[in-house]
Amino acid sequence: MSEKIAITVDDLTVAYNYKPVLWDIDLVIPEGVLMAIVGPNGAGKSTLIKSILDIIKPIAGSVKIFGKPYKKQYQHVAYVPQKGSVDWDFPTTALDVVMMGTYGSLGWIKRPGQKQKKAALEALEKVGMLEFKSRQISQLSGGQQQRIFLARALVQNSSIYLMDEPFQGVDATTEKAIINILKELRKAGKTVIVVHHDLQTVPEYFDWVTFLNVKKIATGPVKDIFNDDNLTKTYGINYKVSIQQ
Amino acid sequence: MTLSEYFSLVFNDYTLRTITLGTAVLGAICGMLGSFAVLRKQSLLGDAISHAALPGIALAFLITGAKNSNTLLIGALISGLIGTFWIRGIVKKTHLKSDTALGLILSLFFGFGMLLLTFIQKMPNANQAGLDKYLFGQAATLVESDVWLMCIVTGISLIVLLVFWKEFKLLLFDVDYTKSLGFNTRILDVLITSLIVLAIVIGLQTVGVVLMSAMLLAPAAAARQWTNSLGVMIFLAAIFGAFSGVLGTAVSASSNNLSTGPVIVLIAATFVIFSFIFSPGRGLLFREIRYWKNRNDLHLHKTLSFMYSIAKTHDDISHPHAVKILNNFQGYTKRSLKKLESREYITVNNAMWSLTQKGYNKVVNMYNQQENND
Numbered sequence: 001m002s003e004k005i006a007i008t009v010d011d012l013t014v015a016y017n018y019k020p021v022l023w024d025i026d027l028v029i030p031e032g033v034l035m036a037i038v039g040p041n042g043a044g045k046s047t048l049i050k051s052i053l054d055i056i057k058p059i060a061g062s063v064k065i066f067g068k069p070y071k072k073q074y075q076h077v078a079y080v081p082q083k084g085s086v087d088w089d090f091p092t093t094a095l096d097v098v099m100m101g102t103y104g105s106l107g108w109i110k111r112p113g114q115k116q117k118k119a120a121l122e123a124l125e126k127v128g129m130l131e132f133k134s135r136q137i138s139q140l141s142g143g144q145q146q147r148i149f150l151a152r153a154l155v156q157n158s159s160i161y162l163m164d165e166p167f168q169g170v171d172a173t174t175e176k177a178i179i180n181i182l183k184e185l186r187k188a189g190k191t192v193i194v195v196h197h198d199l200q201t202v203p204e205y206f207d208w209v210t211f212l213n214v215k216k217i218a219t220g221p222v223k224d225i226f227n228d229d230n231l232t233k234t235y236g237i238n239y240k241v242s243i244q245q
Numbered sequence: 246m247t248l249s250e251y252f253s254l255v256f257n258d259y260t261l262r263t264i265t266l267g268t269a270v271l272g273a274i275c276g277m278l279g280s281f282a283v284l285r286k287q288s289l290l291g292d293a294i295s296h297a298a299l300p301g302i303a304l305a306f307l308i309t310g311a312k313n314s315n316t317l318l319i320g321a322l323i324s325g326l327i328g329t330f331w332i333r334g335i336v337k338k339t340h341l342k343s344d345t346a347l348g349l350i351l352s353l354f355f356g357f358g359m360l361l362l363t364f365i366q367k368m369p370n371a372n373q374a375g376l377d378k379y380l381f382g383q384a385a386t387l388v389e390s391d392v393w394l395m396c397i398v399t400g401i402s403l404i405v406l407l408v409f410w411k412e413f414k415l416l417l418f419d420v421d422y423t424k425s426l427g428f429n430t431r432i433l434d435v436l437i438t439s440l441i442v443l444a445i446v447i448g449l450q451t452v453g454v455v456l457m458s459a460m461l462l463a464p465a466a467a468a469r470q471w472t473n474s475l476g477v478m479i480f481l482a483a484i485f486g487a488f489s490g491v492l493g494t495a496v497s498a499s500s501n502n503l504s505t506g507p508v509i510v511l512i513a514a515t516f517v518i519f520s521f522i523f524s525p526g527r528g529l530l531f532r533e534i535r536y537w538k539n540r541n542d543l544h545l546h547k548t549l550s551f552m553y554s555i556a557k558t559h560d561d562i563s564h565p566h567a568v569k570i571l572n573n574f575q576g577y578t579k580r581s582l583k584k585l586e587s588r589e590y591i592t593v594n595n596a597m598w599s600l601t602q603k604g605y606n607k608v609v610n611m612y613n614q615q616e617n618n619d
Binding site: 079085 | 414472475
């Protein structure tokens, strides 16, 4: 693990209609980690990701990507939104959605060409979806849609990947396939941050973890901080029984 | 004048040609931009904007005293835009949801517009007659300059659409992702909304404020049924829109100048109903047919897998069995047996059936296939 810092979150506070969703978050994420963000429903996990991506404007605090604001660094960041955030009945094909991953580097107006198409096909192959490239996206299963979203992020070929519940509603095979890709990304030196729900798999999948429940509870290597104490602080109930290593 | 007379006159008669061209262009641009409204789930925005335009028309007349359509349309544009911004403001600054904001602004502006309209009608001024055509539209009043305006707006929209095609597609599908890629979604949003407002305003004279939104939505809704490609959908919506415009105007002009708006909308609705029923991929008819076919297949599969469970206990899968043993099993009929035979899954011989290799493979793959289709 290098000493370079990928993401710095400083005093971040976000509120919807007076109700704080994130409260005074400080977070320093080193480059090259595979990190899970865990916390109960409504803990602000998605909001944290969206704030890092500058999609949600905080009422206080700042986020830096490799030391600079997001606006200047968006080319280094790839985003996998929650699958349910889009209308899958949209008239388009799987390949077309993956091609969207190239739009950022193309910038305004310029159209994708052969080079972009090739990159999209490669990404589709990587997630095992090449044979579905011409499929209308509503005809894909939940797990396949998730893989399409992953492929779209892979096409961006970024240094940082932010994923909002990529394992939601996927079967065991797809979950394994996705985690293998994530581990590959980390091996290639990328920083991968994943909103995750299944506490059982945290030690197996991730090397870093952030406990979040409106406030940040803890952040660090899984082997140091993934313990009953932090789990109890985050979820408010005793986890001794359920998480035994 | 009958409908056929109308169409034979279109090519010679200057007025008819102007009107026909105008409504065709209008239908096309409305279909095109309406696709965006439908895909953004902002279908009602068009309704609110068009109703919000009414007080602008009335005020423009009161202030300038002119009945020139361009002056009135500028009034419509301004009040339509004010309505749009208020809707956005309400959604942004209050806890109200967008449907409430749309409903509020729509009725508020329309009510105010109607008030002004009745006030104008009571004025001792011979010039006032004819403003009410903006309620339901009167294509017969289109003149060449109106058609030019429509063509210019359509041209601009088409260019903007082609230039920002990639960005619009991204925005329509996934707003948050668009932001994360560094695109300014505000600019795109303002651009597309302005175009929709423009299209509505130039359509008011022809279709009227009350039904203008149908002109946006109906062609797009019909087009969505026929294709799974965004480009084809927008193209089809433009074609459907143009046809509704031309046919509607023809019908209304050939029968005592009926209000054009309602006729156009009814014809557009016909396109929608036809598409909902008969489109091959998404239409109700084919869906029902597929449903019945699947149901029948399911019965066959049930019978077949029961046969499989008997046959697999033998070394030879094609070992013959009496048809009678199937009797205990629901779902078996003479017809289904024949069907299985015609698909070469089984052979039937003297009240004995035996599974073929093909039938055997079918059962083995049946469960995998279901997983794949899931």
